[in-house]
Amino acid sequence: NIKGIIFDLDGVLVDTARYHFQAWRQLAESLGFSFTEEENERLKGVSRRASLEILLSMGKLTLSEDEKESAMASKNKNYVEMIGKMTPEGILPGALDLLKELKQSGIKTALGSASKNAPLILERTGLARYLDAVVDGNRTSRAKPDPEVFLLGAGDLKLEPGECLVFEDAAAGIEAAQNAGMKTAGIGRKNQLNRADILFPNLQGVTWSVLSKKLSDLPR
Ligand code: G6P
Numbered sequence: 031n032i033k034g035i036i037f038d039l040d041g042v043l044v045d046t047a048r049y050h051f052q053a054w055r056q057l058a059e060s061l062g063f064s065f066t067e068e069e070n071e072r073l074k075g076v077s078r079r080a081s082l083e084i085l086l087s088m089g090k091l092t093l094s095e096d097e098k099e100s101a102m103a104s105k106n107k108n109y110v111e112m113i114g115k116m117t118p119e120g121i122l123p124g125a126l127d128l129l130k131e132l133k134q135s136g137i138k139t140a141l142g143s144a145s146k147n148a149p150l151i152l153e154r155t156g157l158a159r160y161l162d163a164v165v166d167g168n169r170t171s172r173a174k175p176d177p178e179v180f181l182l183g184a185g186d187l188k189l190e191p192g193e194c195l196v197f198e199d200a201a202a203g204i205e206a207a208q209n210a211g212m213k214t215a216g217i218g219r220k221n222q223l224n225r226a227d228i229l230f231p232n233l234q235g236v237t238w239s240v241l242s243k244k245l246s247d248l249p250r
């Protein structure tokens with residue numbers, strides 16, 4: 031029985047996945063190689079450092095620790111410039127309606143994001159007041175697919191993992207939630223998120239009754 035929902039941030043609640051992609055692409059280009067949207071799928075949900083490592087392996091490049099630090103700083107500077115201008119309009123369609131409905135229905139909500147920039151985004155968009163708990167990259171030490179971020183979220187909500195459903199747009203995030211023993215709802219396309227228990231193209235029209243119905247139809 032689901033009593034709490036944990037939301038990933040980038041690409042689920044807010045339209046920031048494209049900013050991450052743009053910032054990583056600029057970094058790749060400055061290092062002399064190209065980086066496609068398809069390749070970017072592997073970075074989704076993955077921490078800043080782990081993302082850089084994947085990017086460098088795609089470009090077949092090795093950097094010293096100092097160079098890595100400055101590459102991450104430059105990517106992040108770029109990214110922060112983009113999200114610094116966000117407004118509530120950056121909230122993805124359907125997200126606010128769902129969060130409000132969950133609050134009214136007594137379903138607990140938490141954020142489960144790898145991003146260290148989550149506080150800035152929550153503040154710029156006004157999303158903070160719809161969340162009962164916030165776990166972000168400033169509190170975690172292990173990147174998705176490690177379950178750490180979602181287990182901390184369940185703990186904050188005082189729920190068992192089995193009582194939580196996770197919304198994720200990243201394959202690494204779906205895996206993390208499953209590693210935590212939680213039900214998963216993918217946001218995106220089947221070919222990228224084929225392991226999710228249920229799948230939606232986006233949050234538009236996703237209500238608690240739609241979710242309850244889909245969850246009760248799952249094999250147990
Ligand atoms: C999210 C995004 C990733 C990003 C990670 C760390 O999981 O999906 O693309 O790399 O957060 O974000 P940060 O803002 O801390 O660099």
Ligand code: MG
Pocket residue numbers: 038039040041042047074075198199200203
């Ligand atoms: Mg995401």
